[in-house]
Amino acid sequence: MSFEFDALKYSYPSRRSLVYGRRGMVSTSQPLAAQAGLDIIKKGGNAVDAAIATAICMTVLEPTSNGIGGDCFALVWMKDKLYGLNASGHAPELANAKDIKAKGYSEMPVHGWIPVTVPGAVSGWVELSKRFGKLEFEELFESAIEYAENGYPVSPVISRLWENEYEEFFKDTEDPLFDEWKRVFSDNGRTPSAGEIWTLKDHAKTLREIAQTKGESFYRGALADKIDEHSRNTGGLIRKEDLAKFKAEWVEPISTSYKGYEINEIPPNGHGIVALMALNIMEGLDVKTHDDAETIHRQIEAMKLAFVDGQRYVSDPRYMKVTKEELLSKEYAEERRELIGHDAIMPEYGDPSCGGTIYLCTADGEGNMVSYIQSNYCGFGSGIVVPGTGIALHNRGNNFNLDENSENCIGANKKPYHTIIPGFLTKDGKPVGPFGVMGGFMQPQGHLQVMMNTIDFGMNPQEALDAPRWQWVGGKKIQVERAFPFAVTEELVRRGHEITVLPESTSMGRGQIIMRDEHGTLVGASEPRTDGFVAAW
Structure with missing residues (x-):
């Protein structure tokens, strides 16, 4: 299975070129x-x-x-x-x-x-x-x-x-x-x-x-x-x-379907499930372009809702009180989606049982x-x-936390909530390729943005990494990169988001992607926010 994209179509100037290889x-x-x-x-x-x-x-x-x-x-x-x-x-x-x-x-x-x-x-x-x-x-x-x-x-x-x-x-x-x-x-x-x-x-x-x-x-x-x-x-x-x-x-990977593709992650205790929950919420919403304020607002709100659920429920799977199936339910995503309106919200976790790196x-x-x-x-x-x-x-x-009533409270032989998450894109059960965005709590946010850049907006791997990013950091607080469109930032402020423009981008994640294109050729991209490199043969 190959992935089709236009290798020469760039909406944003790229500091790097795609790298091709075969062996x-x-x-x-x-x-x-x-x-x-x-x-x-x-x-x-x-x-x-x-x-x-x-x-x-x-x-x-x-x-x-x-x-x-x-x-x-x-x-x-x-x-x-x-x-x-x-x-x-x-x-x-x-x-x-x-x-x-x-x-x-x-x-x-x-x-x-x-x-x-x-x-x-x-x-x-x-x-x-x-x-x-x-x-x-x-x-x-x-x-x-x-x-x-x-x-x-x-x-x-x-x-x-x-x-x-x-x-x-x-x-x-x-x-x-x-x-x-x-x-x-x-x-x-x-x-x-x-x-x-x-x-x-x-x-x-x-x-x-x-x-x-x-x-x-x-x-x-x-x-x-x-x-x-x-x-x-x-x-x-x-x-x-x-x-x-x-x-x-x-472990058996977990996945969700998204517009004809499957995004695969490691199950809890990792928080890759947060990216999948956010994609489930986004799947039922109309999106336009990467730099459309309504689209970005909806992405942010979906991520906030998924993240608070993840931080409430994800822990060592032996101690979790809700199942990964409940968290990934399309019906539960529909309930959460209904909370997204015109303005920024203060997110609260829901009840899914009702329905450096x-x-x-x-x-x-x-x-x-x-x-x-x-x-x-x-x-x-x-x-x-x-x-x-x-x-x-x-x-x-x-x-870990120190709340003895929490599933994620520190305890003997227990694994903590974990932020590092590798991703893998498939289509019809066949491989498209591996992807990842490192950076603590930015990681599921990076996965959401890079996957939507790829699937919704038709960007090739390098463009998907290059595009300006946002990061939710709590409450209504959002960080954006300097390259983020000013008009979009202004509209997000009007909707109640508290925006900070970062002077540098190292906290926005540092990612890599490899895919096989429509010719069966390996196509690689590496993050412009780091010293990244693609070695090919």
């Missing part, structure tokens, strides 16, 4: 990583091998957004079927809301040990390779180890994000818990400038050990011992037993495709780096 393609936000993934395909690997190699490289090349101590999710099209992988970790056995509140917290903190959950990415690499990979697992680590050991030039956007994280938190903290971060990721009070060569030798040692032990060291061996020891010595909750019991799990995608010449996302969550995550390992632990537990 392989990798698209991500760091050029060196994309090329490393393509090298794997040229060596005889498939799209899964390329995705793993690219992801491993990204822990070195873009440490601001992801790391060895983060989580991942994947959607894999392999031999005429779509598979889902959930490699998100659970809270430690010792975690509970009562103890956290007793320490003086009224909400989950961003930094430190409390928001650290078991990192799932390494297990994700292992399971993907074991089930679908063609090459030896160790071979997938070679480029990442080379860059970590011998250095790589830091790309411009990553340099700026690196500096921002340092200035906002690490520069002024005197807590010794974050000393290892400063040793690994800064140099005498500064972070790397664009083009500066940076080495991460501890990363190289750790990645080599993970490769040689096929991930066992991280969860049940020497690396697990180091994580356990550092946690015990510095007040953390995570233990080796928490690591030992974890394994990434294969990196993204990459890959494709090979055999028809296999991967949509993959990996994250340490907020910037560098928790700020904790396990001494001598380069393992920056994520802070995904920040998405």
Whole structure:
């Protein structure tokens, strides 16, 4: 199944051109990583091998957004079927809301040990390779180890994000818990400038050990011992037993139909379901053009309604009180759609039972495709780096809450509401291609906008990414990019939206797309808001 679009029809000036290939393609936000993934395909690997190699490289090349101590999710099209992988970790056995509140917290903190959950990415690499990979697992680590050991030039956007994280938190903290971060990721009070060569030798040692032990060291061996020891010595909750019991799990993707296509996402605990709920609401509304104020107003209102439902109901699926089928019901979407009028509303969740991240995608010449996302969550995550390992632990537990009556309250062995979501577009059960937009709570909003740009407005992949974006940030507050049409912004204000025009666009998500066009040719696009790159063969 191919997707038809006019490759030369642009409504907006593009800073990038579409990239074409036939035998392989990798698209991500760091050029060196994309090329490393393509090298794997040229060596005889498939799209899964390329995705793993690219992801491993990204822990070195873009440490601001992801790391060895983060989580991942994947959607894999392999031999005429779509598979889902959930490699998100659970809270430690010792975690509970009562103890956290007793320490003086009224909400989950961003930094430190409390928001650290078991990192799932390494297990994700292992399971993907074991089930679908063609090459030896160790071979997938070679480029990442080379860059970590011998250095790589830091790309411009990553340099700026690196500096921002340092200035906002690490520069002024005197807590010794974050000393290892400063040793690994800064140099005498500064972070790397664009083009500066940076080495991460501890990363190289750790990645080599993970490769040689096929991930066992991280969860049940020497690396697990180091994580356990550092946690015990510095007040953390995570233990080796928490690591030992974890394994990434294969899940059945969820989807919704939208105007002749199927948009596929990973089921909860991820919030890809929010994008699907918003599309369900939009499906019954008339839309005109991308820059029509009425269309954008309706998109915003649909997203708000879907998001508040997601934030109320989505959690570890073992604890959810409503089902994914109820949330994705077309009848429920019709009820929510009726709440959309001329003016902006303050959204409230309904009752459906009544009716920092990196993204990459890959494709090979055999028809296999991967949509993959990996994250340490907020910037560098928790700020904790396990001494001598380069393992920056994520802070995904920040998405738990401390309300003991909530399905998403932190608890032992429980997975939190998760913001990272890979997407995959199909038509009549056949693959069109992987897509994703990284960026925390922007992700389902990016999915909605990119998919409507593609399906409703006929944009090709690069145009769909280039088009100016909006982001709902709570209440009636909306952020828009500088390129957003002024007349549309004025009309949205008249309708009651509280608009802020952002000076830069890095918070509007950073996405990638690969599709097969009407000729069976691979067509790739990468985000103009980052250092993105499409490597093709």
